[in-house]
Amino acid sequence: MSSSVFDSFLYRDMFSTADMREVFSDTAFVRRMTDTETALARAQAKVGIVPHEAAQRITDRVRPADLDLTRLRADTENVGYPVLPLVTQLAEQCGEAGGYLHWGATTQDIMDTATMLQCRDGLDLIASAVDRVRAALRRLAAEHIDTVTAGRTHLQHALPVTFGFRAAVWVSALDRHAERLVQARERDLMVQFGGAAGTLASLGPGPDALAVRAALASELGLRDPEITWHVARDGLNEIVALLAAIGGSLGKIAWDVSMMCSSEFGEVAEPFVTGRGASSTMPQKRNPISSELIVAAAKLLRDRASSMLDAMMQDFERATGPWHLEWVTVPEAFQLAASALHQAEFMLTGLEVDIDRMRANTALTGGLIVAEAVMMAVAPVLGRQRAHEVVYEACRDAIEQGQDLATALRRHPGLVAELGHTRIDELCDPANYLGSAHAMTRDVVNSHSRD
Known part of the structure; x- marks a missing residue:
């Protein structure tokens, strides 16, 4: 029975993926906790805190697939966390060597x-x-x-x-x-390894505690932090x-x-x-x-x-x-x-x-989308503010009279005198007012070579 979109047989592939569900499944989490426990035993053996034989036996005998998951679930609910119940079962798998599991950890x-x-x-x-x-x-x-x-x-x-x-x-x-x-x-x-309050006091005041943490990080391929x-x-x-x-x-x-x-x-x-x-x-x-x-x-x-x-x-x-x-x-x-x-x-x-x-949608406003192009073309002569006013009037005329911008612009003698009919047509073509769009797009497209 499912209770959320993440495990729903109806919705799970709409709100997750099979691969990611596996990464964060209960079985994967238990396996990763088991990996951590066995890696800790090996790391402590390298430092000399745990016997090498015990660490080897722990590594060889731990079998996540053989865990009693029903018991693990019940014990987790009772304890409030899954680690103690997990360690209990892993220790049973390892015999006497199980006494070295979870050494100094919390x-x-x-x-x-x-x-x-x-x-x-x-x-x-x-x-x-x-x-x-x-x-x-x-x-x-x-x-x-x-x-x-x-x-x-x-x-x-x-x-x-x-x-x-x-x-x-x-x-x-x-x-x-x-x-x-x-x-x-x-x-x-x-990696996380700090013991009960983060000080690793259970491993003593010497350098061994930090050496264990470094070895554990190396075993698991994680970063060794400066502090818990x-x-x-x-x-x-x-x-x-x-x-x-x-x-x-x-x-x-x-x-x-x-x-x-x-x-x-x-x-x-x-x-x-x-x-x-x-x-x-x-x-x-x-x-x-x-x-x-x-x-x-x-x-x-x-x-x-x-x-x-x-x-x-x-x-x-x-x-x-x-x-x-x-x-x-x-x-x-x-x-x-x-x-x-x-x-x-x-x-x-x-x-x-x-x-x-x-392209058709770009033309919906009859060339008004390039009004700025016309304004900037005449701004050097009229000044920016006056150019804005003149083109604004032309845009208003185009809207009120249902004309395209080029037609409205040709009704302004000053603009025709300054620009000419051909230049007005060029300015009213959206393809001619794209700035650096092409260059910036090309730079982004080609940037994958730097990945």
Whole structure:
């Protein structure tokens, strides 16, 4: 029986992916806690705290697949945490060597480290998905580098841009997120080993305790932090905040696409799949389902980031409640981000672009979209303010009389004298007023060579 969209047989592939569900499954978490316990035994053997024979036996005999999961669940509910029940069963598997399991560690050491191992696997999936979405966007930007479309501000025509430029703006944010993912992995994926209050007092005051932590980090491929981070949760907060930011950037793309899919715009359409986006009553409907799911995920990710900020406020050397927020928030954030990226990859890889409709929409205002071009052309002679007033009057005339801008401009003798009919026509062609859109788009398209 399922109780949320993340495990629902109806919705789970709309709000998560199979690979990410596996990374944050109960079995994966138990396996990662077991990995941490066995790695700790080996690390302590290297330092000389645990006998090598015991560490080897622990490594050889521990079998996560042989755990009694029903017993583990019941004991976890009773204890409040899964580590003590887990260690009890693992020790039973290891015989006498089991007495060296969990030596000097505390519950949070094991759970935090296991979570970091899950986050590492999750970030691998996220980074790969981000790269695939970036590749799809670069293809769109390159293909439509000269496809003129209406640039819109406040949902109104502003100046002409190209669809390639718009796609390049989209991918530029994901390029920066890709850099942040690399930085977050290096900075935030830390081993946790501090003991009861974070001081490692159980291993004595000498250098052995810190040597164990370093060896444990090496065993697991995590960063060895300078100090225990039991109640310094900035690392996990940064990871979830980054997932939320990626979701926000994808949500911006999805919002643009969904609006361009509207009947009034008709400039793009999500990939056609029979029945996808269909209405139960309106046969003509082709709803932008992927965009809708991405926007929903982005909004949910914002809430997960907010929860992680709450979880940062922890009391003294062990939190009284905030830690538990992470148990819910971290897995859900990764699943939502994975879902948004999956939907974005599907949507952008097969996005249908109607070039003719984009050009027709650009012409809807009869050339008013390039009024700035005319103003800037005569500003050196009339001065910017006077040029603005003259062109403003021409725009008003065009609107009131139902004419295009070029016709209205020709009715102003001063403009005709200054510019001439041919130059007015050139200025009123949106394709001639794209500024550095082509150059900036090309720079973004080619920037993948620096990845």
